[in-house]
Amino acid sequence: MKILVSNDDGIGAEGIFQLADALSEIGDVTVVAPISEQSAVGHSITMNVPLRVVEYNIRNKFVGYAVNGTPADCVKFGIKNLLPSPPDIVVSGINHGSNTAISIIYSGTVSAAREAAIMDCPAIAFSITNHKPKHFEYARKVAKELTLKVAEHGLEKGTLLNVNIPDIQESEVKGIIPTKQGTSKWADIYEKRLDPYGNNYYWLTGEMIDFEDDMNFDHIAIKIITLL
Amino acid sequence: MKILVSNDDGIGAEGIFQLADALSEIGDVTVVAPISEQSAVGHSITMNVPLRVVEYNIRNKFVGYAVNGTPADCVKFGIKNLLPSPPDIVVSGINHGSNTAISIIYSGTVSAAREAAIMDCPAIAFSITNHKPKHFEYARKVAKELTLKVAEHGLEKGTLLNVNIPDIQESEVKGIIPTKQGTSKWADIYEKRLDPYGNNYYWLTGEMIDFEDDMNFDHIAIKIITLL
Numbered sequence: 001m002k003i004l005v006s007n008d009d010g011i012g013a014e015g016i017f018q019l020a021d022a023l024s025e026i027g028d029v030t031v032v033a034p035i036s037e038q039s040a041v042g043h044s045i046t047m048n049v050p051l052r053v054v055e056y057n058i059r060n061k062f063v064g065y066a067v068n069g070t071p072a073d074c075v076k077f078g079i080k081n082l083l084p085s086p087p088d089i090v091v092s093g094i095n096h097g098s099n100t101a102i103s104i105i106y107s108g109t110v111s112a113a114r115e116a117a118i119m120d121c122p123a124i125a126f127s128i129t130n131h132k133p134k135h136f137e138y139a140r141k142v143a144k145e146l147t148l149k150v151a152e153h154g155l156e157k158g159t160l161l162n163v164n165i166p167d168i169q170e171s172e173v174k175g176i177i178p179t180k181q182g183t184s185k186w187a188d189i190y191e192k193r194l195d196p197y198g199n200n201y202y203w204l205t206g207e208m209i210d211f212e213d214d215m216n217f218d219h220i221a222i223k224i225i226t227l228l
Numbered sequence: 229m230k231i232l233v234s235n236d237d238g239i240g241a242e243g244i245f246q247l248a249d250a251l252s253e254i255g256d257v258t259v260v261a262p263i264s265e266q267s268a269v270g271h272s273i274t275m276n277v278p279l280r281v282v283e284y285n286i287r288n289k290f291v292g293y294a295v296n297g298t299p300a301d302c303v304k305f306g307i308k309n310l311l312p313s314p315p316d317i318v319v320s321g322i323n324h325g326s327n328t329a330i331s332i333i334y335s336g337t338v339s340a341a342r343e344a345a346i347m348d349c350p351a352i353a354f355s356i357t358n359h360k361p362k363h364f365e366y367a368r369k370v371a372k373e374l375t376l377k378v379a380e381h382g383l384e385k386g387t388l389l390n391v392n393i394p395d396i397q398e399s400e401v402k403g404i405i406p407t408k409q410g411t412s413k414w415a416d417i418y419e420k421r422l423d424p425y426g427n428n429y430y431w432l433t434g435e436m437i438d439f440e441d442d443m444n445f446d447h448i449a450i451k452i453i454t455l456l
Contacts, residue, residue: 039275039276040272040275042269042339043270043334045268045270045334046268047432050421050429051418072270080416080418081418081430111270114333118333189308190305200281201279202278204279
């Protein structure tokens, strides 16, 4: 099985190493990922500057391809220019932090999978629900199992799986819930600061506002599971 | 009527001047737009670097705000930090080049309108179907008429209008067609070049492949209208 692995946290992130390492136990992995962090780039592709691609040593275990672009660029370029034939599946992640509700629109992790779906390739996006994740063992197991299942059975044309995994030990896991994309969204705040030269700059911040309250929706399911 | 105007071609583009100028005949226009071209950035937002905002003189006719970010950033920041209260409508464009079918996913122009819709504000994205447009008269008229209609009647929550206008004189216009988003997509090609230092770089190019053939779909409607 040929697996193309990408992400949005960048080719040096812990999550993509864990994903590539886990999936290399079940298939032939090629890593094509952004050279720098590309969180929240949505479905951006690079047209105004050319792409550059360099080989990148990932912890002496893989030689991946680092691209000066977005996750969607990496999937396009990987399938069109790097792999001799299309992969059986594209797997994105493991993102540091969940991807649910409105955040799916902004997510680079999901956009890698979406680009694969556009190119008629089965795809899964994995995220672990902590920006500084501690437990990758269970996420690795889920990633392997689901990748095998999707590669075997395929997905409906134009669809992808978006999977969020709590940052906990497997012994703490109560189950897996298929959910719908919630409509929760961000209440944005721009934090104003002054640079050393006396000029204003603004950091985007804010918090997620919930519009649903049951476990059928992704954002709520994670909130409830994490509090259990 | 308070109108927030943005685009993805950048605050210096011809299209946004034409749009702001036309809409200033029917309302109070505030321009908040990217300082540089942001085509194909999709629904990207800026989180890894802070935003900067500077006043920008648009042809001695408007003072707009130029943001070192994406169209979605501009709409978020404009509504949250620049306008004293939310606008009655957000209008994006006029994009140089059409936005149809799969391109809507990559479009910065549409993402400005989408961000407005997420923020529960009526929104329209306008594009003129030529990358070097010559005729803005009819586009200006359409923009004014539709903006007035949408501001008066509103749009269903979570929706926006995506409008493509042929680059022709009004006398050549045969009518207006409501269409569905087509599934036509790009057959990507990466054009490989060598820089002066002997290193490879790649330009994304390609052509649109059609999967539909009737005028009910946006991409086909424009193709047929342009050939009439």
